[in-house]
Amino acid sequence: MNMENRNSSLVVKLSYPDLVIDVGQITLGEGNRNKLQKTQREQEKNKIIQAACALLNSGGGVIQMAMANNHQHPVEMGQDLEEHLRKLIPSSVLQAFFETKQQGMYFYIFVKSWSSDPVSEDGPTNPRICSLSSSLCHRSGTSAILMDLRDVFKFLKTKKSNAKTLEEEPSCKGRKAEHRQLHNLNPASLIFQKDQLEYGEILPFPESQHVEFKQFSTKRIPEYVKNIIPKYISAFANTEGGYIFIGVDDKTKEVLGCAKENVDIDLLKKKTEDAIHKLPRVHFCQSQCQIDFTLKILDVVANGELYGYVCVIRVEPSCCPVFSEVPESWMVKGENICSLTTEEWVGMMMDTDPDLQSFSKDFESQLSLCSRPPLTRPVYSKKGLEHKETLQQHLFSVPLEGLHCTPESLWKELTSEHEGLEELIHKQIHPFSRGLLILSRSWAVDLNLQEKQGVICDALLVAQNSPPMLYTILEKQDADGQLYCTRTAFTLKQKLVNTGSYTGKLCVMTRVLHPSPESNTESFEGSGSLIDYPESYYLVDIQQMEALLQSLVIVLLSFRSFLSDQLGYEILNLLTMQQYEILSKNLRKNRELFIHGLPGSGKTIIAMMIMNKIKNNFGCEENEILYVCENQLLKDFISKKNICHAVTRKTFMRMLDVKKIQHIIIDEAQNFCRDDGNWYEKARFITQGRKDCRGILWIFLDYSQTCHMVRDNGLPSISAQNSREELTKVVRNADPIAYYLETTVKCIYAMPPPNIPPESLDVLHEAKCVQGVPGNCKIKLYSNMSELMTYVIEKCLFFLRGGYSPEDIAVLFSKTKEVEKYKCPFQKAMKKRRMSQNNDTSISASHILLDSVRRFSGLERNIVFGVIRRQGLLPKFNSLRLRLASRARTHLYILMLHC
Template identity: 60%
Template sequence: MSNMQRNFCSLVVEPYQPDFVIGIGKITLGETSRNNLQGNQKQQEKETLLQAACALLNSGGGLIRMEMKEEIQHPGEMGLDLEKALRELIQTLDLQTFFETRQHLKYFYIFVKSWSSGSLHGSPMARICSLSPSLYRRSGTSKWPMDSRAAFDFLKDKKEKAKHGLLNEGSSSNKIPRLAHQTISEPNSAFHVFQRDWLEFNETLPFPESQTIEFKQFSTRHIQEYVKSIIPEYISAFANTGGGYLFIGVDDRTKKVLGCSKDKVDPVSLNIVVQKEMSKLPIFHFCSSNAPISYSHKVINVLKMGELYGYVFVLKVEPFCCVVFSSAPNSWMVEEKKGIYPLTTEEWVRRMMDDDPDLPEAFESQLHLSESPPCCRPVYSRKGLEHKSDLQQHFFPVEPEHLRHAPEALWKELCKDHEGLEELIHQQLSPSSWGILIVSRSWAVDLNLQARQGVICDVLLIVHNNPPILFTVLREQETGGQDYCTHTAFTLKQKLVNMGGYTGRLCVLAKVLYLSPRSNAEPVEGSDSLINYPLSYNLADHQQMEALLQALVIVLLSFQCFLGDQLGSKVLNLLTAKQYEILSKNLHKSRELFIHGLPGSGKTVMAMKIMEKIRNVFHCESNKVLYICENQPLRDSISERKICQAVTRKTFMNYDFEEIEHIIIDEAQNFRSENGQWYLKAKNITQRKKDCPGILWIFLDYFQTSHLTDSGLPPFSAQYPREELNRVVRNADPIALYLQRTMQNIRENPPYNIPYESLQMLPEVEWVRGVSGSLKIEFLDLEAMVSYVTTKCKDFLKNGYSPKDIVVLFNTTDEMEKYQDKFLKEMRKRNTSQTNDAFINARHMFDSIRRFSGLERNIVFGISPWAATPAIYHSLLLCLASRANQHLYILNFLDRNPFIQDEIEVI
C-alpha cells in the first residue's frame, strides 16, 4: 500500500456537525517536535493534512480536526514544513486567504474556506485545487513539473487548438521536430544511435543533452524499480513537449556510454516493466482521435573489448496530440455520501476546464463559473427577468438597524397558530440585532430534503456581526431533533457555497428550540467536539449579508432547465417571483389547485418542481407520484428525470394505478373525455385516503386548445382554487409580438369549447422584451419548402447551433410521416463535413404540432399549419409559435391554406 493510500485511510468525516469536519488522527505539531520526527513519518503526516485540505477546498470548505500528540510549546504553531506545504497548495504566501487555525483542548483545528476561481493577487487561479497535476514538460535539459496554474494554461491551450482543428490527431512521424536552439544533427544523430544494435563501453555519444534528449545512469540497486519510477515522468514530459529520447546508461556530463552490467539487469524483464508502466499512464484527448501514446523502446548491447558487457536502455517518445499524465492527478474531494475520494483523470480535467457555455442571446448570466467555487454550475435567467439582486430585494430585503421577518404573511400565520413562538425566537436575539429572519415550514423541504414530522417551523437567522443560525422549532423535546437541524444546516451551508456561489467564509450553526416550557435544551451528540468559529465567519456588513442572500436566492429559485439538454451540460435557470410564490404554498392546505398559464410562462418547469416538493413533504417514492400529459415526447422528457411515473392520458385511462397517491396534470386543455372522465378518475385516486388526501395540481392554457371536443375539465367556475401565470418569458421579441396578435384573434373569435372567462387574462399579460430573434412566414410549393428548410438548417449548424436546437413541426402525425422522408433525403444529399452526422441522425428533428406541446426549441419550422376547422386555426398557430425561443419559420403550401389572408394581416 502506498503512502498516499495509507494516509487516505486515516481521513474520517466526523458526524454531528453542520459542516464537513475531517479528522486526520494524531499529528505532531510545533516546530521543535516536528524537527525531531523521522523523515517517513513527517512526510506521511504532511500528506495526510494536504489531502484533507485539498478535499475541503474543492468541496465548499469545512474544518480539519487533528489530535495533538503532545502539548505545543507555542499555542497555534503548526510547524514550518506544514505551513510551507499549505502555502504551496494554495499557491500564495498568505495562509489566511483560505486557512485559519485554532487550538481547543487537546485538538488543533484548521478552518478551511472554499476554493474559488478568478484571480488571486492579480494572478489567474485554476478551477480546482490540486496537490499535483501529475503533468510534466521539458524545459531546456530538464523535465519540469507543472503546478496547477501552469497545468491550467497548458490544458486551455490544448483545448483551444483542438477547437480550431490545430492538433495533429494522428500518430507522429519518426522525426522529432527541431527547435530553434538545437543543431540540425542532434535529432538525426539520436535517431541513428537508436537504430544501432550495439555501443562500445566508454564511447562518447555525438550529441549532448537537450530539450529532446535526456541522459541517465542506471541505479546501482533495484534497477527495475528505478526504471519503473522515472519512466512516467519522462514520458509525460517528452510527449507534452515535442517528443524526445531517454537514454539510461549514459553519463549526463561526459556523454559516455556506461551501461549496466549484464549480471545486474535482465533485458526481457526490463521490457516487460516498461510496457506495463506505459499501459498505466493516463491520457486525455481534446481531439477526436483517441490515439494512444506513440513510443518505442530498445535495449542496446554494450560491448567492452568485443565482449558483451551490459546494456543501455533507450526510450523514444513521439509528440502527443493532447495530454499525457505521469499518473492520475493528485486532487481530492469530499461528499456527504461518498466521503473523501481522489478525482479520476477525466473528472479532474473536466473540472479544470469547466467553463461557462456559449448560450443564446436570450439569456444573461447570474453566476459565472470563473468567479465561483469548484462545484458550482452556471446560472442564467431570461433577459428581461429579475436579476438575483432584484429577487433578493423582493424576498429577503435587509436594511441596517432594522430586523425583518420574511415572508411576513407566513411569520404572522405561524405566530397566530403557535402561541409563544415569537417570544421564543426573539429570546435568541440581542436588542441591537439587525438583519432578517427567514421562516419556513420546513427548510429541509426547501433544500430538497425530506420533511420531519413534529417540526413547527425552521427559522434562518441572518443578522449583522453573527454567523447564520438555523433554528428548528419543535413542540416538545424528541429524539433526533438536533440531528435533523444539524443535517439541514449542513445542507444549507453546502448549497450556499456549491450552488449559490458564495465565496466568503461561511458556517451555518444549528440550534433546536422547544415551545413547551417543560422541555429543556436537547444535548447535542458529540457536543464536546464542537468549537466556536473564528470571528471572520461573522457577517461583518450589509454587503456580505446581501451577497449571502443572493446565493440563497439561487439555492431556492434555481432549477435544471431544458436548455441544458440542448447544450449537453448542466445549467441552472431561476424561477420568477410568481412561480416561486406558487411553489411555496403549504401543500397540506393546497391539495387541489388549477394553474392557468399563458404560452411560455413555465408551467412544465413548475410541474417538475412541485413533484420534487411532494416527494419530500409526504415522504413518498417516485412511484407514488404520477405525471399525466397528452403527448408522448413530453412524457418521455419528464420520465428521463426519474422524479415520478409519467404517462399519457390514454394510458392513464387504461390502468388502475393503485399505488399512486399524488397526480400532476400538464397541458390539460388538450385532454379529451373520449376515453372516459379522466378528471373524476384523478380526483378519486388522490382522495383514496380520506384523512390525508393526495395532491392534484392541474396546469393548463385554454388559448392553446387544439380541438373542439369536450376536454373533460370541470367548468371554469369550479376550477378553484386557481392561480394564474401571465408572464411570458420564453420567446424573442418578434415571436412574442406574433403570439400577442394571435391570442387577440383567439379572444375575439374563441372556439365554442373554450370558456369565455378563461380568456380574460390577456389584458394582464406581461411580455419579457429585449431578446432579438426572427419570424418569417413564407408561401411555397413542396420542393421549395424542402430546399428552404434544408438550407436554413445547414446555415444554423455551421453557425454553431446543435441539431437539438431545431425542430420541424407538421400539422398532424400523418403529414409528418408523409413528408419527412423528402426533407431527410434532401438534407443527406446536401450534407457537408460539418453537418454530416447531424443530418444522418436528423429523424428526431421532426414531429407534429400537437405532439410537441409543452416542449421548446431555439429554432422551429412549422410546415403548413392549417386546420380543417377555422375555429381552432389560430389556437394551432399559437401552439406552433410558442414552441420557438429565437427563430420561427411558418411555411405554408400556396394551394392548401384557406386562411392566408388572415395570416398576412397578422404580420
C-alpha cells in the same frame, strides 16, 4: 470511486453542520515535532494536506486533530506543517483560506472553500481546483520540470485545441512522418540507429531540450529504470519529444552502460514498457492514441567483447497530455476522502463557462465560474428577466435597521397557529440589531431533503455580527430533532457555497427549540456545533449579508436547464418570482390547485419541480407520484427525468390498480377530453378520496392553446376551480415571436374560438413578454407543398451548417395525417441533398422532429417550422397560430399553404 482511492485514516464526521474531517492524533509545537521520527512526521503531514485539499475542493470545512502531546496551554502548529500547507496555497493568501484555533484538547484548522482568481485571456491565473501536484511534466532546457499548477489550464487548453486541429487534418501518417523527420535532424538519432557503442565513448552531443542522460543504479536496475522514467516520458511527450539515454554520464557524456551480469535484458525491457504503458493520460483525440515511443537496448563493447548495455527510449510528442502519475488532488465524496482520477482532475481543471454561442443572444450570465468554488455550476437566465440582485431585494431585502421576519404571511400563520412561538423567537433574535429571520415550514424540503414530522418551522437568521444561524422549532422534544437540524444546516452550508457560489468564510450554526406554553419559557435541545468558529466567520456588514442572500436566491430558485442535455454540460437557470411563489405554496393547504399559464410561462418546469417537493414533503417514492399528459412526446420527456411515473391520459384511464398512487400532476389539461371517461373525477377520487391520507392534485392548463373543438374536456368550470393561480410572464420566446404571440392573443380575445370558455380570456390581459431576446419570425405563403418543403430543407441545412443540432429543429404540421404523408419524403430529400453537397456535418435527418402541433404540446425547440393550411374558421385558425408560435424559442417560420 475505487476503494484504493479512499483514505481510511481520515474520518468525515457527520455530527456537525459542516464538513469536519478528523485526522486523529497529531503532534503539535515546533520542538515536539522536531523530536518525531521522519516517517511519523511525513504521515501526519500527509493526513493534514489531504484533508486540507479535500475541504478546499469540496466547499470548505474544518480539520479536527487531537493533540498527541496533551498541551493545556496554547501551542503553535509547527513550521513543517505550515510549510506543507503552502504547497496548496500561496503564502500571500494563506491566511485567507486557513485559520487555526486551539479548543480544549483539540486543535482546529478552519478551511474556506477554494476560489480561483479572475480569468484572463489565457485562462484563470490560479487553477479551478487545489492540488498538491499536477503530475504533468514538461521539458525546459536540460530539465524535466513539474508543471506549475497556474500554467496547467493554458497547457490543457492548447493540447485540446491541437488535438482537434490534428484530427481535422487529412493524414495522421503524414504528421507522424513529419515528426520522424524532425527526430532525424537531431544528432541523437544517429546514435539511436546504431546497434552498439564503445565503452568509454564520448557522445558527440550534450544534454539538451531533446536529450536526457542518466546512469544506471548499482542495485535493482529494472526497478530503478521503472521509477525514474515516468517524469521524463511525460516531459518529452508533453513538449517536443526526445531521447532518454540510460547508461551515459550526464556530465562527461561518457558511455558507461550497465555490466551484462548485473541486468536481465528481457526483464528490463518488460518493466520499462509496462511502466510507460501505465502512465495516466487523458484523451482529447477520438483515436484514443497510445504513448508513441520506441525502446532500444544497445550493446556496449569493450576491447571487442560485450561488456553491457545502454537503454535508449525515443519519445514522440503526444497530442494528448501524459502524466507521470495520477495528479495529487482530493475531494470529499459522501463519507470518504477520495483522490480524483486523472479524468476527473482534467475535467475540473478545464471547467469554464460553456460555449453558448448558439444561445448567447437569448441568455445572460447570472453566475460565471470565474473566481468561484470548484463545484459551482454556471447560472444563466433568459434576457429580460430579473437578475439575482433584484430577486434578492424582492425576496430577502436587508432592513435599514432592526430585524425583520420574512415572509410576513407565513409569520402570521405560524404565530396564530402555535401559542408561545412568537415569544420564543423574539427571545432568540432580541440580541441582534439588524438582519433577517427567513421562515419556512421546512428548510429541509426547500433544500430537496425529506421533511420531518413534528417540525413547526425552520428559521434562518442572517444578522449583522453573527454567523448564520438555523433554528428548528419542534412541537415537542424529539431525540432526532438535533440530527434533523444539523443535517439541514449542513446541506444549506454546502449549497450556499457549491451551488450559490458564496466565496466568503461561512458556517451555519444550529439551535433546536420548542415552545413551552405551560411555563411560558423555551426548551433547548442544545447546539449542533461544539466548534467555536473564529469571528472572521461572522457577517460584519450589509455587503456580506447581501452577498450571502444572493447565493441563497440561487440555491432556492435555480433548476437544471433544459439546455444541459443539449450541451452535455450542466448549467442552471433561475425561476421567475411568479414561478417561485407558486412553487413555495404550502402543499398541505393547497392539495388541489389549478395553474393557468400562458404559452411559454414555465408550466412544465413548475410541474417537474413540484413533484420533487411532493416527494420530500410526504416522504413518498417516485411510483407514488403520477404525471399525466395528453401526448406521448411530453410523457417520454418527463419519464427521462426519473422523478415520477409518467403516463398519457388514455393510459391513465385504463389503469385499474391505483392503490400506490397518492399524488397526481396533470399537465396541458386543456387538451384532455372525456372519450375514455371522466379523467378529472378519477384523479380527484384517487388523491382526495382518502380521509386519512389526502394527496396532491395540481392541474396545469392554458385554455388559449386548446387543440380540439370539444367544449366539455372534463375540466370543472372556471367558477368551480376554487384554488387557482396564474402564470402570465412569458419567458420562452424571442422578441419577434413574442410580438407575434401578442397580436395573435389580441385576435383570440376579439374573436374567441367556441371551444374556449369566455371567462378564461381574462388572463390574456395580464400577459407580459420578456424583452431583449433577438430572433426571427417569418410568415411565408406557398401554393404547393413541394416548394414549401424545399424551403424547409434548405433552411434546415443552413441552420445545421451554422452549428445548430438536429435536436434544435421541429417541423410541425396542423394535422397528424400530414406528418405521416411527408415524413419519409422529407428525410429522403434531406439525405439526398446532403450527399449531393458532399456535406460532412453529420446531419441526421431522422433527428429533426416532424410531428403535429397537438402532439408537440408542452414542448419547445429553438427553431420551429409550422406548416398550416389557411382554411376553416378564423377563430380556430388563430388558436392554431398561437399553439404553433408558442413552441419556438428563437426562430419561427409560419409557412401557410393555400388550398
